[in-house]
Amino acid sequence: MSVSIADPKMMASSSSTRSLLRHTFVLTRRSVIGRLRQPAVLAPAFIFPLFFAALGSASFNRLASDPYFTANIATSFLNYAVAGAVLQGVLFGSTSAAGDLATDIEQGFFERLLASPISRTAIVLGRLAASMVVAVVQVVIFMAIFLVAGARIESGPIGFIGLIGGGALLALAMSAMMAGLAIKSGSPEVVQGAFPLVFVLMFLSSAFFPRHYMKGWYRTVADWNPLSHIVEGMQGFMNHELSASQFAKSWLIPFVLANIGIAFALRALNNRLAAS
Amino acid sequence: MTQAPIIATGLSRSFGTGDDAIKAVDGVDLEVQQGEIFGFLGPNGAGKSTTVRMLTTLLKPSAGTAFVAGYDVVKDADKVRRSIGVALQDAAIDPLMTGRELLTLQAVLYGLSKVAGKNRGEELLERVGLTAAADRRVGTYSGGMRRRLDLALSLVHEPTVLFLDEPTTGLDPMSRLTLWEEVKRLNAGGTTVLLTTQYLEEADQLADRIAIIDHGHIVRQGAPRELKALVGSPTLSISVASSETDEARSILARFGDLRPTSEGTLGVGLARGAEDVAAVIRALDEAGLKVRHLELDEPSLDDVFAEATGYRLEGADAANKPTESEAAPEEKKSRRGRK
Numbered sequence: 001m002s003v004s005i006a007d008p009k010m011m012a013s014s015s016s017t018r019s020l021l022r023h024t025f026v027l028t029r030r031s032v033i034g035r036l037r038q039p040a041v042l043a044p045a046f047i048f049p050l051f052f053a054a055l056g057s058a059s060f061n062r063l064a065s066d067p068y069f070t071a072n073i074a075t076s077f078l079n080y081a082v083a084g085a086v087l088q089g090v091l092f093g094s095t096s097a098a099g100d101l102a103t104d105i106e107q108g109f110f111e112r113l114l115a116s117p118i119s120r121t122a123i124v125l126g127r128l129a130a131s132m133v134v135a136v137v138q139v140v141i142f143m144a145i146f147l148v149a150g151a152r153i154e155s156g157p158i159g160f161i162g163l164i165g166g167g168a169l170l171a172l173a174m175s176a177m178m179a180g181l182a183i184k185s186g187s188p189e190v191v192q193g194a195f196p197l198v199f200v201l202m203f204l205s206s207a208f209f210p211r212h213y214m215k216g217w218y219r220t221v222a223d224w225n226p227l228s229h230i231v232e233g234m235q236g237f238m239n240h241e242l243s244a245s246q247f248a249k250s251w252l253i254p255f256v257l258a259n260i261g262i263a264f265a266l267r268a269l270n271n272r273l274a275a276s
Numbered sequence: 277m278t279q280a281p282i283i284a285t286g287l288s289r290s291f292g293t294g295d296d297a298i299k300a301v302d303g304v305d306l307e308v309q310q311g312e313i314f315g316f317l318g319p320n321g322a323g324k325s326t327t328v329r330m331l332t333t334l335l336k337p338s339a340g341t342a343f344v345a346g347y348d349v350v351k352d353a354d355k356v357r358r359s360i361g362v363a364l365q366d367a368a369i370d371p372l373m374t375g376r377e378l379l380t381l382q383a384v385l386y387g388l389s390k391v392a393g394k395n396r397g398e399e400l401l402e403r404v405g406l407t408a409a410a411d412r413r414v415g416t417y418s419g420g421m422r423r424r425l426d427l428a429l430s431l432v433h434e435p436t437v438l439f440l441d442e443p444t445t446g447l448d449p450m451s452r453l454t455l456w457e458e459v460k461r462l463n464a465g466g467t468t469v470l471l472t473t474q475y476l477e478e479a480d481q482l483a484d485r486i487a488i489i490d491h492g493h494i495v496r497q498g499a500p501r502e503l504k505a506l507v508g509s510p511t512l513s514i515s516v517a518s519s520e521t522d523e524a525r526s527i528l529a530r531f532g533d534l535r536p537t538s539e540g541t542l543g544v545g546l547a548r549g550a551e552d553v554a555a556v557i558r559a560l561d562e563a564g565l566k567v568r569h570l571e572l573d574e575p576s577l578d579d580v581f582a583e584a585t586g587y588r589l590e591g592a593d594a595a596n597k598p599t600e601s602e603a604a605p606e607e608k609k610s611r612r613g614r615k
Contacts, residue, residue: 019387022384023384023385026381026384026385027381030370030373030377030381033372033373033377034370034372034373037372037413038372104370107366107368108364108366108368109368109369109370111334111364111368112362112364112368112369112429113385114333114334115332115333115334115357115362115364116357116382116385116386117354117357117358117385117386117387118385276334276335276336
């Protein structure tokens, strides 16, 4: 059988957006399939956030009796905990996605891709897009569980979309940064080793406890921690009427971080390719 | 395209800098002709894989030039990639995907349409005998199955030049034979094949020509038969009754140097090659001697290797070749930890 392969000249000129999109799409698909086929890796990104949310609700529920909390922060602690769970789930998921990329490098699949005539950028973008897809699924599942448990989205359907978009953008930002680390190190262990730092950053934010009740250095760190503002944007969708500041915090900050992360990841990729 | 599909001139690659720099490949000159199976023979760390990685655009040469399928591996790397098939040493295949999914992915990456990719995938699965396992995850495949899938993946876009880096390392004899057959079939269809191997038998069985590489240098290059002929004459061993040994020895001495053989047999290096066998038999017969056993041993590629390098490839390992043992880990390090 003879195979129709696009003319090399034509393919070269379409180094192009079309082939970039096509390659990114198939590599995204491959990454998503890979994630779904590793339930042991995927499960913590679902189980731990829900566990922490349940723990937080049980431990801090009496905050809901504080008039300041109900007037300014959340309608209930369950409603407050939703955004933290989303943040945590997305960060877990993005880290393991970067770990998969490092595994590709370590085990040689990355090299197989490099030996093929595809856009190098697609190799990274495929992973990042897959993280966003998984994040969207995560947010939808979390929301379904929380809504069944009694949470309410005060900002309505647009707020729901806001949460999904915020989760996806945060996944993009986080996975881009971790992908940069994965490409730079080529080691899954290094990526996994960086995760505790992410975890600490999460605890030093208002993901699990409102900044209003924090004191001293803990409060200062949380004030400066971008995760605090991202999660508060998401909490805004859950607990207040729709406002532009919710989008600014939960979309714009991750968007800026994503750009920095993508630049870092592509630079790491270029350095790796230049060194070979 | 009129020029040879693979041409390398002074190809070199160093790892590290300054005093710590290790020259993994040092001034390799190669010319692989259209339709050839070219064997690249050498022990671990000799520079085979590094050379292949340069020829397949995965590693930039430190010095020298290389053209593959008519394109410069540095300046026209993308065109080279479109023209070649590559099956690397470790058969790096995503264990979470099925064979069919990987073939479909590879087809898209090489620009085949969805339908053409699907058809080509089915054809290749059939060809490498993996149709029944096509929907199983690769993680469940045996080593031989993974190698065959790797080969199929490298053929998706019908490359004119195929690079196989130690395609049968770690395979059982049956899987090795199956892969050899497939390589021969591919070559019969016109595909130029460069394969690296550390197995003498593999090079002997498959390659039209071979290059022996040691410490990053090509030390011999040519057709296996020519190289063996250069090493020396074949050895004819015979056994006769013990009472006839002296007379047999004097007859054999007329055809070349007597050589040590196993106990109870006599050996002679045939000065004019295998064509003298009939004359030896005739001479022994005319003298009334009865030959009980006769054996002709051609020089082996290991003899060629030993003559060129001073040590034998069979049983060779990194431990007795310090420079080589350093080269391989250095490259691995650079592959994983480029900064």
